[in-house]
Amino acid sequence: MRVIDRRSDPVAFRAELREWLGRVVPPCWQERMTDASDEDFSRFQRWWLAELDAQGLATAHWPVEWGGEELTIQEQVIIFEELARAKAPDLVMFTISLNHVPGTLAKWGTKEQIDRYIPGVRNGEVWCQGFSEPGAGSDLASLRTRAVRDGDRYIVNGQKVWSSYGAYADYYLLLARTDPDAPKHKGISCFIMDLKAPGVEVRPIRQMNGMNEFCEVFLDDVEIPAGNLIGPENEGWAVAQSTLSTERGLLIFALCERMNILFEEQFASPDAARWMEDDQLRREMMTCYADMQAVRGLIHSMLADHNASEFPPIVKILYGETLQRFSEMWTRIDGLDAMVERPTFISSGYAKGNWMVDYLTSWTWTISGGSNEILRNVIAERQLGLPREPSAR
Numbered sequence: 296m297r298v299i300d301r302r303s304d305p306v307a308f309r310a311e312l313r314e315w316l317g318r319v320v321p322p323c324w325q326e327r328m329t330d331a332s333d334e335d336f337s338r339f340q341r342w343w344l345a346e347l348d349a350q351g352l353a354t355a356h357w358p359v360e361w362g363g364e365e366l367t368i369q370e371q372v373i374i375f376e377e378l379a380r381a382k383a384p385d386l387v388m389f390t391i392s393l394n395h396v397p398g399t400l401a402k403w404g405t406k407e408q409i410d411r412y413i414p415g416v417r418n419g420e421v422w423c424q425g426f427s428e429p430g431a432g433s434d435l436a437s438l439r440t441r442a443v444r445d446g447d448r449y450i451v452n453g454q455k456v457w458s459s460y461g462a463y464a465d466y467y468l469l470l471a472r473t474d475p476d477a478p479k480h481k482g483i484s485c486f487i488m489d490l491k492a493p494g495v496e497v498r499p500i501r502q503m504n505g506m507n508e509f510c511e512v513f514l515d516d517v518e519i520p521a522g523n524l525i526g527p528e529n530e531g532w533a534v535a536q537s538t539l540s541t542e543r544g545l546l547i548f549a550l551c552e553r554m555n556i557l558f559e560e561q562f563a564s565p566d567a568a569r570w571m572e573d574d575q576l577r578r579e580m581m582t583c584y585a586d587m588q589a590v591r592g593l594i595h596s597m598l599a600d601h602n603a604s605e606f607p608p609i610v611k612i613l614y615g616e617t618l619q620r621f622s623e624m625w626t627r628i629d630g631l632d633a634m635v636e637r638p639t640f641i642s643s644g645y646a647k648g649n650w651m652v653d654y655l656t657s658w659t660w661t662i663s664g665g666s667n668e669i670l671r672n673v674i675a676e677r678q679l680g681l682p683r684e685p686s687a688r
């Protein structure tokens with residue numbers, strides 16, 4: 296039953312949300328999830344999606360005609376702040392489904408595609424993103440997976456890699472080359488692909504942090520109906536920009552809020568004396584805290600000034616680097632205790648871990664969604680108008 300009234304004023308909305316989260320977030324869910332099997336993890340994620348959806352919170356950013364709430368950025372900020380404060384689970388398994396898929400279809404999808412796929416997202420269908428390939432990451436336009444038109448379908452062959460949550464996914468946002476003779480950015484198309492279709496093999500990859508979030512995906516004569524082409528044929532590069540621009544929005548805001556709460560807990564903890572009395576550690580801790588507040592401040596001012604949920608690359612660069620310093624610092628402060636098992640911070644408690652696992656995982660932030668080096672190039676060339684290196688021209 297719906298207990299949160301989005302039409303109430305912001306103060307009442309926040310109070311209702313806080314009260315509801317206090318009742319519904321299961322105590323010790325993080326500890327339970329650290330030992331969870333893949334099936335339990337998936338079941339828990341689906342349960343949490345349904346709970347949030349029943350309150351209009353899972354798709355609060357969606358348009359009303361899609362069954363969303365069309366909340367303002369300020370109202371969405373309240374939701375993320377309260378979820379962080381309540382230490383509620385993240386909908387990690389649905390990141391692509393809830394954000395990237397609607398972001399892409401809103402701009403490029405046909406009415407048939409929206410009617411067919413958007414309701415499924417709310418019901419727990421999982422999507423993942425099939426862009427990267429072994430030879431095409433930063434240089435994504437070099438991708439070689441081929442889609443060849445054959446009547447009312449495309450036949451796809453190739454290999455993808457680093458597809459997050461591919462092992463749980465039902466559908467793929469796929470980039471494939473449809474014109475091998477065109478300049479490399481121009482011969483690419485974007486498709487909706489059924490990951491359960493014949494010819495698809497999904498292989499999880501074990502990572503250095505012990506998780507297997509990623510998958511390799513092998514495509515062998517996979518058929519995609521022509522109606523699943525998103526946007527015009529060979530315009531996939533432009534479609535992919537809509538998908539990728541979704542990556543840096545309120546998701547980073549939410550993570551920053553969680554990091555802030557963790558800092559506050561550390562300051563208040565009886566253990567604080569351990570690092571407070573050490574000049575070097577105290578200096579490092581306060582520097583890292585100040586850096587994190589600078590990122591938060593930047594995000595807050597952008598939200599207030601532009602009312603925009605899409606942030607420039609600098610936000611992700613700063614967040615990723617602060618996160619690395621933060622987790623590296625705690626690994627050092629805790630010494631051997633850094634190996635003691637606890638719910639991890641970065642994966643929001645979904646994995647058995649310790650500070651060391653968090654530290655290893657923090658490196659994903661400066662690679663995924665465009666590495667920091669690439670994002671710095673983007674700032675230099677597109678925002679500052681600096682000349683490109685001769686070798687990169």
Ligand SMILES: Cc1cc2nc3c(=O)[nH]c(=O)nc-3n(C[C@H](O)[C@H](O)[C@H](O)COP(=O)(O)OP(=O)(O)OC[C@H]3O[C@@H](n4cnc5c(N)ncnc54)[C@H](O)[C@@H]3O)c2cc1C
Pocket residue numbers: 423424425426427428429431432433434456457458459658659660662663664665666667668669672687
């Ligand atoms: C946590 C995580 C989740 C991901 N999820 C997905 C997903 O769901 N779907 C998907 O398709 N992909 C996903 N990826 C892949 C991600 O997009 C790529 O890893 C990323 O684009 C980098 O590509 P690469 O790994 O091939 O590295 P490379 O492109 O080989 O780069 C290697 C190094 O060289 C540097 N470099 C490369 N080119 C330049 C340049 N021109 N100038 C300066 N430095 C350069 C890079 O910064 C990097 O440090 C994920 C990655 C991570 C870490």
